[in-house]
Each structure stands twice: as structure tokens, then as C-alpha cells.
Amino acid sequence: MTETIHHRICPLCEACCGLEIKTDGDKVVSIRGHEADVLSRGYICPKAVALKDLHEDPDRLRTPRIKRNGVHVEATWEEAFAEIEARLPPLISAHGRHATAVAVGNPSAHKIGLLTYFGKLARALGTRNVFSASTLDQMPKQLASGLMFGHWLSVALPDISRTELLVVIGANPLASNGSMWTVPDFKGKAKALQARGGQLIVIDPRRTETAAMADAHHFIRPGADVFLLAAMVHTLFADNLVSLGRAAPWVQGTDEVRAAVAPFTPEAVAERCGMAAVTIRNLAHQLARTPRAAVYARIGTCTQTYGTAASWLVDVLNTLTGHLDTEGGMLFAKSAAFATNTAGKPGTGKGVSTGRHHARVSGAPEVYGELPITCLAEEIDTPGEGQVRALITVATNPVLSSPDGPRLAAALDTLDFMVSLDIYLNETTRHADVILPGLSPLEDLHYDVAFPQLSWRNHARYSPPVFDAPPGQPEEWQTLLKLAAIVRGEGAQADANALDDTQFEEDAQRMFGPHAAAVVAATRHLRGPQRGLDVALRTGPYGDQFGQKPDGLNLAKVMAANATGGIDLGELQPRIPEMLRTPSGKVELAPPLLLQDLKRAEQALQQPAPDLVIIGRRDVRTNNSWMHNLPTLAKGPFRCTALVHPHDAQRCGVQEGGTVTLRNGHRSVQAQVHISAEMMPGVVSLPHGWGHDLPGTQLRVAAERPGANLNALLDDQLRDPLSGNAVLSGVAISMEA
Numbered sequence: 001m002t003e004t005i006h007h008r009i010c011p012l013c014e015a016c017c018g019l020e021i022k023t024d025g026d027k028v029v030s031i032r033g034h035e036a037d038v039l040s041r042g043y044i045c046p047k048a049v050a051l052k053d054l055h056e057d058p059d060r061l062r063t064p065r066i067k068r069n070g071v072h073v074e075a076t077w078e079e080a081f082a083e084i085e086a087r088l089p090p091l092i093s094a095h096g097r098h099a100t101a102v103a104v105g106n107p108s109a110h111k112i113g114l115l116t117y118f119g120k121l122a123r124a125l126g127t128r129n130v131f132s133a134s135t136l137d138q139m140p141k142q143l144a145s146g147l148m149f150g151h152w153l154s155v156a157l158p159d160i161s162r163t164e165l166l167v168v169i170g171a172n173p174l175a176s177n178g179s180m181w182t183v184p185d186f187k188g189k190a191k192a193l194q195a196r197g198g199q200l201i202v203i204d205p206r207r208t209e210t211a212a213m214a215d216a217h218h219f220i221r222p223g224a225d226v227f228l229l230a231a232m233v234h235t236l237f238a239d240n241l242v243s244l245g246r247a248a249p250w251v252q253g254t255d256e257v258r259a260a261v262a263p264f265t266p267e268a269v270a271e272r273c274g275m276a277a278v279t280i281r282n283l284a285h286q287l288a289r290t291p292r293a294a295v296y297a298r299i300g301t302c303t304q305t306y307g308t309a310a311s312w313l314v315d316v317l318n319t320l321t322g323h324l325d326t327e328g329g330m331l332f333a334k335s336a337a338f339a340t341n342t343a344g345k346p347g348t349g350k351g352v353s354t355g356r357h358h359a360r361v362s363g364a365p366e367v368y369g370e371l372p373i374t375c376l377a378e379e380i381d382t383p384g385e386g387q388v389r390a391l392i393t394v395a396t397n398p399v400l401s402s403p404d405g406p407r408l409a410a411a412l413d414t415l416d417f418m419v420s421l422d423i424y425l426n427e428t429t430r431h432a433d434v435i436l437p438g439l440s441p442l443e444d445l446h447y448d449v450a451f452p453q454l455s456w457r458n459h460a461r462y463s464p465p466v467f468d469a470p471p472g473q474p475e476e477w478q479t480l481l482k483l484a485a486i487v488r489g490e491g492a493q494a495d496a497n498a499l500d501d502t503q504f505e506e507d508a509q510r511m512f513g514p515h516a517a518a519v520v521a522a523t524r525h526l527r528g529p530q531r532g533l534d535v536a537l538r539t540g541p542y543g544d545q546f547g548q549k550p551d552g553l554n555l556a557k558v559m560a561a562n563a564t565g566g567i568d569l570g571e572l573q574p575r576i577p578e579m580l581r582t583p584s585g586k587v588e589l590a591p592p593l594l595l596q597d598l599k600r601a602e603q604a605l606q607q608p609a610p611d612l613v614i615i616g617r618r619d620v621r622t623n624n625s626w627m628h629n630l631p632t633l634a635k636g637p638f639r640c641t642a643l644v645h646p647h648d649a650q651r652c653g654v655q656e657g658g659t660v661t662l663r664n665g666h667r668s669v670q671a672q673v674h675i676s677a678e679m680m681p682g683v684v685s686l687p688h689g690w691g692h693d694l695p696g697t698q699l700r701v702a703a704e705r706p707g708a709n710l711n712a713l714l715d716d717q718l719r720d721p722l723s724g725n726a727v728l729s730g731v732a733i734s735m736e737a
Helices: 051-056 077-095 106-110 112-125 139-149 186-195 225-238 245-250 254-260 266-273 277-289 307-320 373-381 405-412 476-487 496-522 529-539 555-560 592-604 625-629 646-652 700-704
Strands: 003-009 018-024 027-033 065-068 071-074 100-104 130-132 165-169 199-203 216-218 293-297 354-358 365-367 390-394 417-421 434-436 457-460 567-571 613-615 641-644 659-664 667-675 683-685 734-736
Touching (some): 027 051, 065 077, 077 390, 077 417, 077 434, 100 112, 106 112, 112 529, 139 592, 165 225, 165 277, 225 266, 225 277, 225 307, 225 592, 254 307, 254 592, 277 293, 293 307, 307 592, 373 405, 476 496, 496 529, 625 700, 641 659, 646 667, 646 734
Parallel strands (some): 100 130, 100 390, 165 199, 165 293, 199 216, 390 417, 417 434, 641 667
Antiparallel strands (some): 003 018, 018 027, 065 434, 354 365, 457 567, 659 667, 659 734
């Protein structure tokens, strides 16, 4: 046996851990953490070990599929592209570009080829109907950050290695290793925080894994985060605790915030939050009086009707207590490449805007170039001019992950044509006329585009492929370019490499003007995402500027550091004002859009909380639906259970291990019960991404224990009106044995 060691970045969640993979020929022998990795330092979770299962999974598609007489049959790449050319351009010609739609899922964020080339396909289509998983997850945080700091990915991050108090709201980083915050081994870092005398406080309607290790845990009614946060801000003003700290010269809007939170006294919100007024007041005081402190909130605060307002108030709290842009508080990463807040003139910019166009049926505004993915079904099944008749999906499974999946599944069946780029025949791609498989992660190069902008520590890391791609299979960026060429009428025979060369030269001319030829010459040995990455690194804040700074970064230097764990670029540092990209050059503490939405919350404060609501939950082994098909992650106890507090179980006649029916209007699902005091009374928890019992799929391991689809219970018309994010938490239900 001849073993070879490869160093890789794990692509299965936002932690992006460094791996050491041993192979023998074309087989994976072992996977473990890479001790020298500058970001994760040897830490891995079970998902990383499952990369072997994913690579070897017999269900993973390796050749294209074309649907013939209702059955997906294997086809060559030439046949697949020819089918698309024969059917898609005539549809566009007959019905217009807005009769097409494209939807992309979160695995694309872990694939540089998909992430940096997806836009080329979307621009070629020219449709307003662009959807992504962002409106099932993080869009409220991105919108709030954009309005305050000037860019969608200028997200303030806890400085966990130096803080003395970390307050976690609606997040479970022990399971996620961060979300919109790349922080591998959160548990180790939290223990270090406690060992140096600091405190971890968790506010959540479930006693999560993170809450279990915290110094204090407080239950909160789902959907009430906006009331809690507004009351804490109110307390800061009422008790003269506001101190802006080093960010003070660049903050505007304090007086407007003071007026907006005036109605939200701790006493006024206590019942709605399910928290005592004294607890709310004490939390605000502790946050203000701790020199190094940070508030971090995530998916629980985003997936509700006040998602953007809650996300905004988190940063308002951090700002008013003097913890914004300070060591031990909330800081901004300085990414080596692709970060807009390191490009252009420092300290000012265009800011962000929404509503440049609207959804045809609901009128929902565009946000970050996207429409809410919960609008997809109605755009397909509602007749009229602009009705979506053709859909391209990229690494996404919204039939399981989006509210009212049954409606979406029925809508997909009515499409004239559907293409999916995906590695599985799943609950969504079973509707596709053509499926184009991607590469195994181990057959593809890897550089994280987004996550270094959200990382606990600045770094640059690159992974080459572990295995060669199968002969004749295009890389995913090449597939996207071919699809774009077909849409533009250039035909299925268009050469992806030639298309890439032409587009790169055009981009270089636009970006570098008279220096474009030199840039093209300097990168001529590269193509595809490697070429774009080299340019991004060289022109980034640590870059060599094409030789002007010889000690700076370029792709060759980052590639050379693969075996030694990448390049460490240091701890996060204060970056205000240079990272701001608002037109004013200030931190906009009081965006008018959010002040107005707080009035909506004030009106809702008078409404009683529902008797019983449902929330999702995250498990370290099941971040995405397709992970349920990997034996390493699927084994062990059944995880798709409804967690029910003993009091709720007793009043509804529910037994441990029994089956319950959960209802929301005409929608219902059945789930197995686990009675648990870790739930807040009046709250049921069912995990996200299950329901693998639909016909026509090829997910054999997942189908053995299909679980219940939480999203089949949810209303696709419920969303945060500002960001378009789906409401996945705090939805009123009934429960019966």
C-alpha cells in the first residue's frame, strides 16, 4: 500500500476546517484534522469524516440524466447539452427572459467555481427571477449589515479569543461551529473564554448544546427577539449606560434610535418574551458594564417576521455599549480576496439598496439581486405575462428546505422545462428534465470566497484536488459557461475555455484599463476560478499588486502554503472607518427602513403569544438534507424527532416515542415524539431538511429513515417584509396524538 497525504479544506459547513486526508490510489484511507491548519488547528467534526462517504456514495450522480417517458436515464454530456439547446432557447424566444428562473443552494457557497461563475449564467438569462437559500437563512443579517455598514458581507463578528462576555441569541454554534461566523471548535474557544474568567450567556427557546455549557441560559418565546433587544436598547438609554467607545466619531442616528425604542420598556415586553423584566434589565447592565463583550445572534433571530429588525438591534446593542470595532467586542474580518469592503476608496461607498424590481405575483422587493425563494412556487403556478415556464436549479433542494414544499413540488411538475446542476437525484431534481452532475468535492480545487469575510481569524488557504476528475466531465464553472452560451444563442458546441478567455479579457479591460494586457499576460497560465482568484489575491489588501509589493500574496504563494496549513494573517483588528461603504462614511445606526419596521413590532407587542409554536433545530451531523444519505452521519439515534416539553405532552395526551400530528391550518405532518425538559413550555422543535419519502428519488440511505418535513407545515406567504426571508420559527401549531 502506497499512501499519499493531502491537505484539504472541508466544504461541508461554514467552519471550513483543515483536513489531512490519506489516500491509496483512488481510495480514501483516513480523514483527520490538520494540526497545522491556521484556522482550525486540528479540529474537525463528524461531517469531515463523511467526505469519504460522499465521494464513494453509489447514489451520487456521475453522468448526466435526461428524463424520457417520466424516467431519468443516463446520457452523455453532449446529449444533455443538446437537449438543453433544443428546448430552452425556444422557450425564451416565445415567452421572454422573465419566463425563466434560476435558484441556487448553499453548497454553492463552498464551491469557488459555482460561486464565482453562477452570476455569468444569471446575467445571460437576464431574468428578474433569481432565488437562493439566502432567504431561508441569512438575508436579514446581510440586509441589516448592508444598511448599517454599506455592504452585504460587512458583518460584525465576535472577537471570541479576547472577549470577557459572549451573549448568544437564537444560535447554537456548538452544533454549527458558527453561522455567518466561521469559528471552528467553538466549544474549545468558549471553554477558554470561561477559563479566563469570562461568561457565556445563551438566550434560546431550547436548552441547546451551547446553552448546556453556558454560565446562564434564558428561555425566550420564539419570535420575541425583537422585543427583547429593543427593551435592552431602551434600558441603555433609560439608565444612562450608552457609551459609543472608539466608534463614536463615525456613528450617526443615536437620537433616532432612542425615540424608536421608547415604547419597549422591559415591563412592556416581559410577558411577550417570557422573560422577567428584571432579567432583561440585568442583561443590558451586564453588557454595558463589561469592558470586553459581544452579542451574537443567528438563525433563530433571522427566520422570523422581524428578522431584519432583530439582526439590526443586535448591532445597535453592540454599538451603544461601546463594543463595536473594539478588541474583545465585535470586529470585522479583513479578507485576502473578494471583499468589497477592502476595495475602492476606503471609508465611503454606494451603500446598499433594495426594491430595484419586484416579484410579479406577490410584489415582494428584490434584495441583494434576489427575490424570496418562497415566491418561486407562485411565480410558476400563477398564470399571466411573465409566468415562469423554465427553471435552472444549482445545488439546491427547495422542495424540502423551503416552506410549503408540496405546493412547490406540484408547481415544478407544470414547468415546460427544468435543468438541475446537482450531485443527487433528490426531492427537487426528480422534477428536472436534465440533470448535470457536479464533481465530488475531492475532485475539485477549493478556496473559500465568502467565509474568510466572516472568519474569527484572518487567513488565506487553498486546496488542490485530491483526485482527478472523471475523463470527459466538465468542471462546474465550465458547465455554467456552456449553459450561458446556450442561452445567448451561441450553441451547445461553444468551447468553455475559449468563452472563459474572452470574458476574462473583457473583465480585465474594464477593471485595469491600459494595464489589462499585462494582467492577462501575467495570468495566462491559469484559467477558470484559479485565474480570478489570482487577480483577487494580488489586488487584495495583502496582495503583491502584480509585483509592486514583492512580499505580498498571490495564488502561487497561497498554493505553496497548503501543506503547512495556509497563511495566517492575524487576529481581527479595528477597521472603522476604512471598511465603511456607506454614502455618508458613517455607521448608520438608524436606517429609516428599520425605524419604520420597529413601529410594526410595537403594534404587534399588544398581541398575545400563541399557545403552542414550532421551531427548527440544527444537528452537527445534518446541516443539509443531502447529508442524510451518508452512512457515517446517518447512523446512530434517529434525529428527526419532535421535542416536546413534559407539560405540553401531558396536556395534549402525547407519549414518549409515540407519533403526533402537528397542524398549521390545512397543513400537517406526523413526527415521532421525544419528551424533553430542554424545551421551553409552549414550544415544539422539529429539525429542518427531512422528509425523504417522496417517489422518484435516489437517496437510499436517507429513505431508510425519512423523517418528517418541517417545511411542509409552514406557509410560503409568511416572510420578513424587509429581507423576504421565510418565517421558519415561532409559527403557531396544534398538536395531537
